[in-house]
């Protein structure tokens with residue numbers, strides 16, 4: 363099995379690399395720092411330098427994966443941005459940083475990944491239930507929420523473009539103990555990723571364009 367993970371320097375992305383390597387998969391993974399690249403290489407994966415927020419970096423992904431046929435592709439890179447609780451307007455810089463990473467970054471790498479999938483591949487964006495309109499109960503982190511809602515829209519279009527070729531889903535990893543999730547979060551990163559791997563492995567073609575919790579339960583958009 364061949365797997366690619368975009369944004370794998372630490373946290374959930376690095377855990378995907380570790381678990382797929384432990385399962386014997388051939389893994390390609392990206393990071394934007396030397397430390398991140400070294401952590402990927404140490405797990406026996408091929409490391410590629412990529413900052414999804416930079417146009418040149420994203421286009422540079424095309425040649426190293428040209429001709430590859432990945433069975434699983436995961437777009438994980440993401441930032442939270444300002445820890446707002448109400449309707450505090452983000453600064454232009456905060457808005458650009460979050461939207462460029464979580465939305466524009468995905469829109470740059472997904473077309474490249476789409477060209478490098480094995481028939482019947484599974485493609486996931488790591489979204490968040492914070493992006494769900496239907497499940498939302500408070501406005502905290504509204505910039506992050508807006509970015510994940512937009513990412514969900516992007517995923518839906520990818521699923522339409524790749525229908526019949528790949529099964530494309532948005533995944534909520536749970537609230538996970540990482541740098542982003544914090545120490546108080548519910549889930550250990552190993553459990554969250556093990557759940558998402560099981561969910562990806564169990565996907566059926568009819569799941570294309572769906573939004574799923576890490577444990578495989580469907581989520582409302």
Ligand SMILES: NC(=O)c1ccc[n+]([C@@H]2O[C@H](COP(=O)([O-])OP(=O)(O)OC[C@H]3O[C@@H](n4cnc5c(N)ncnc54)[C@H](OP(=O)(O)O)[C@@H]3O)[C@@H](O)[C@H]2O)c1
Pocket residue numbers: 368369370371372373374375393394395398412413414415416438439440441442463467488489490491534535536537538539540541542543544547
């Ligand atoms: N933890 C949670 O509870 C939780 C809940 C819902 C959804 N998520 C989502 O899960 C994903 C992973 O989160 P995490 O908890 O593992 O967060 P994390 O520990 O903060 O890791 C974020 C990852 O994204 C990478 N990244 C950020 N900006 C990037 C860019 N411009 N180009 C390339 N890579 C970039 C980081 O690389 P650097 O090391 O270079 O910064 C790092 O590898 C994110 O999309 C997040 O929104 C997390």
